[in-house]
Amino acid sequence: MSEFHVLLIAGTHGNEINAPWLFEQWSKYPGIINSHGLNISKVIGNPKALKCCKRYISSDLNRSFQNELISNNSIDEYEILRAKELVSTYGLYGISPCHIAIDCHSTTSAMGNSIVVYGRRNADLAIASLLQLRLGLPIYLHEGDKTQKGFLVESWPCGLVVEIGPVPQGLLDISIIQKTMLTLECFIEEIYKIKLGKVHFPKKLIIHRHLRSIDFPRTEDGQITALVHPSLQGSDWLPMSNGTPLFKKLDGSILRYEGNDLPIPVFINEAAYVEKNIAMSLTKREIWDFSNDWKDAIIDLVFNQSFP
Numbered sequence: 061m062s063e064f065h066v067l068l069i070a071g072t073h074g075n076e077i078n079a080p081w082l083f084e085q086w087s088k089y090p091g092i093i094n095s096h097g098l099n100i101s102k103v104i105g106n107p108k109a110l111k112c113c114k115r116y117i118s119s120d121l122n123r124s125f126q127n128e129l130i131s132n133n134s135i136d137e138y139e140i141l142r143a144k145e146l147v148s149t150y151g152l153y154g155i156s157p158c159h160i161a162i163d164c165h166s167t168t169s170a171m172g173n174s175i176v177v178y179g180r181r182n183a184d185l186a187i188a189s190l191l192q193l194r195l196g197l198p199i200y201l202h203e204g205d206k207t208q209k210g211f212l213v214e215s216w217p218c219g220l221v222v223e224i225g226p227v228p229q230g231l232l233d234i235s236i237i238q239k240t241m242l243t244l245e246c247f248i249e250e251i252y253k254i255k256l257g258k259v260h261f262p263k264k265l266i267i268h269r270h271l272r273s274i275d276f277p278r279t280e281d282g283q284i285t286a287l288v289h290p291s292l293q294g295s296d297w298l299p300m301s302n303g304t305p306l307f308k309k310l311d312g313s314i315l316r317y318e319g320n321d322l323p324i325p326v327f328i329n330e331a332a333y334v335e336k337n338i339a340m341s342l343t344k345r346e347i348w349d350f351s352n353d354w355k356d357a358i359i360d361l362v363f364n365q366s367f368p
């Protein structure tokens with residue numbers, strides 16, 4: 061049986077440079093984050109793109125972890141090959157198998173410190189619960205979006221994205237780095253506490269469940285005709301109501317939200333999502349009871365490296 065091993069990833073997007081800088085410092089000065097004796101592999105997701113400070117070279121690495129892409133030997137795009145390499149090195153059946161993957165990102169949106177989970181995997185929800193209990197972090201549950209798939213962490217039995225913002229692409233910002241560091245420290249401590257049998261799970265988990273994404277108003281040939289309204293800019297995690305200004309045109313006209321479902325927007329005006337036709341995503345805040353299945357899944361993974 062292999063020993064429990066954690067994979068920490070930075071620079072999956074090459075223009076998100078804060079977590080890679082933190083990893084570099086951590087390698088130089090191992091004491092800056094206490095690893096509590098855990099087996100941790102730190103890796104740069106997309107080193108080529110990081111060198112050029114570009115999001116990616118050929119395609120988005122964080123949409124490349126799709127079986128049909130990875131198993132297709134005729135594809136020679138850099139990011140697909142890199143996805144294949146990461147899975148064959150650190151994947152469950154790789155050379156240095158890891159059981160949990162934490163993928164550190166930054167966003168241009170004013171999201172603060174947040175966690176993204178993909179789907180409803182028990183062990184992911186257990187870790188998200190622990191981080192929410194410790195740090196009060198909002199959790200964005202990304203599910204039911206067929207246009208966005210192939211996320212890195214989905215290739216590991218348990219994995220989450222740490223998303224910190226706002227910070228422009230390619231800019232180092234000490235507060236973003238410190239927030240990333242704090243989240244990683246708490247994650248490591250919570251895993252350590254699981255190993256010691258001293259972990260406390262919350263009774264509830266507050267999640268923001270993905271509903272849908274909204275694109276910018278565009279012309280037929282794809283040109284953007286209106287931009288995020290100034291009053292909405294920076295209002296991530298705050299509920300919208302019927303009539304909330306969404307977009308503003310140069311002539312001063314305003315497009316407003318229509319609906320009475322009080323959605324909560326996230327990733328408002330994320331620079332990287334313009335190419336994905338996403339101006340923001342809408343979520344619904346839900347309070348879930350903590351499930352013992354989540355706890356059992358993470359304990360099983362940590363102690364037995366087993367998972368459903």
Ligand SMILES: [Zn+2]
Pocket residue numbers: 072073076165166
């Ligand atoms: Zn990213």
